[in-house]
Amino acid sequence: MEDRFKMSILLDLYGTLLTDKQRDILNLYYNDDLSLAEIAENMETSRQAVFDIIKRCHKILLEYESRLGLMQKEISRENSKGELLGMLDGLAEGSRSGEISEIRSFVIENL
Template sequence: MLEKTTRMNYLFDFYQALLTPKQRSYMEMYYLEDYSLGEISEIFDVSRQAVYDNIKRTEQMLETYEQKLGLYSKFQQRCKLLMQLEEKLADAQEDVQQLVKKIKDLD
């Protein structure tokens, strides 16, 4: 469940501009603010089922946008590459420090 929530939060971040104001409100309240379906239905004066259906449709729309545009997938790939780059730079820094120590030891 946590994985799905995290994914939906990212998809929402990337694609929220493509949603209607009502869809944005429901998704924000449900995923970001942790409101229950019942609480959202009371606030908007609609049935709990209407909120559930709207959220499920919106989730499907977000997944469709991701399939077509791939913004989240590309973001994940960039994050992975940045982590690898940071590791390589840390290793290189270690190597440089060792070389500097050897040079100083020559004196």
């Protein structure tokens, strides 16, 4: 996964564990695509300070993911959801009870 895209997802998932300032800076960098210099001006601080915060939070977010794995679970859930929708599409074409029981088992095991 492209790093910027991944960090933006991790920020969505774990942003509430950062300080407001850290979250603001990462938002400007990963979601609004501002440069370090622009963020520094925006936050009235130095480019180096912004760089350090981004670098540190990058590591923090990866650490949270390695411990809680919320992104990985989200991906797996999205896959299950897609699979379930495919099964429902199949059901809509043919006819009933065997398939329905299969869907039930799938939902119980995966969602």
